[in-house]
Amino acid sequence: MEPTFRKRTSKATVRVVERPENLNKHLMLGGIIKGLGVTMRHFFTNVGLKKPEVTINYPEEKIPYPARNRGLHRLMHREDGAVRCVACMCCPTACPAHCITIVAEETGNGNEKRPAIFEIDELRCIVCGLCVEACPCDAIRMDTGVHAHVVDKRFDAILGKNDLMSRGTASIATQGGQPGWQTRDSNKTP
Ligand code: SF4
Numbered sequence: 001m002e003p004t005f006r007k008r009t010s011k012a013t014v015r016v017v018e019r020p021e022n023l024n025k026h027l028m029l030g031g032i033i034k035g036l037g038v039t040m041r042h043f044f045t046n047v048g049l050k051k052p053e054v055t056i057n058y059p060e061e062k063i064p065y066p067a068r069n070r071g072l073h074r075l076m077h078r079e080d081g082a083v084r085c086v087a088c089m090c091c092p093t094a095c096p097a098h099c100i101t102i103v104a105e106e107t108g109n110g111n112e113k114r115p116a117i118f119e120i121d122e123l124r125c126i127v128c129g130l131c132v133e134a135c136p137c138d139a140i141r142m143d144t145g146v147h148a149h150v151v152d153k154r155f156d157a158i159l160g161k162n163d164l165m166s167r168g169t170a171s172i173a174t175q176g177g178q179p180g181w182q183t184r185d186s187n188k189t190p
C-alpha cells in the first residue's frame with residue numbers, strides 16, 4: 001500500500017499507513033473463535049483425555065510455596081524486649097510502593113528515637129524486600145513465611161507496630177554496628 005503522507009519529526013520519518021476496515025475487525029470474530037478454540041482444547045485435554053486438571057481445590061489443597069518465599073514482615077526486639085527500630089526512615093524511603101508509615105518519637109535517653117507508629121499496608125506491598133535491605137539495625141525482617149491474611153476491609157490489611165512485633169524475636173545483631181568501626185574504616189587503604 002502506498003503511504004498516504006510522510007511526516008518528518010526531529011528524529012525519524014514516520015510512515016502512516018491505513019488499516020483495513022472490514023467486518024471481522026468490527027465484530028472481532030477472529031479473536032472470539034480463537035478464544036473458544038483455546039477453551040475447547042483445555043476442556044478435551046482435561047476431561048476427555050482424563051489428564052489431571054491444572055486447578056486445585058483451594059483452600060482445602062494448597063500449593064507449597066518455594067523455599068525463597070518471604071512472608072509477612074516482623075519487627076525485631078532488643079534484649080529487653082523493646083523494638084530495635086530507631087525510626088531512621090530508611091525503609092519508607094527505600095520502599096517503592098510507599099506502604100510504610102512511621103511516626104517517630106524520642107526514647108528519652110538522648111541518643112535514639114523509636115517508632116510511635118509503624119504501619120505497613122500489606123495490600124500495597126510488592127514483597128520486594130528493599131525495606132529489609134535498607135535497615136541498618138536488623139530491625140525489620142521478612143522471613144516468617146506467613147501469607148497475608150484474608151481481610152474484609154482494606155483497613156484490616158494495615159499491620160501496626162504491635163502486629164509486627166508479635167511475630168518478632170530478639171536479634172543478636174549489634175545495634176549501630178560493630179564497636180570500633182570508625183577506626184577500622186579509617187585505617188583501610190582505598
Ligand atoms: S517489601 Fe518492598 S514494597 Fe513491601 S514494605 Fe518492604 S520495601 Fe515496601
Ligand code: SF4
Binds near residue numbers: 090091
Ligand atoms: S530502616 Fe530499620 S531502623 Fe530504620 S525505620 Fe526502617 S525498620 Fe526502623
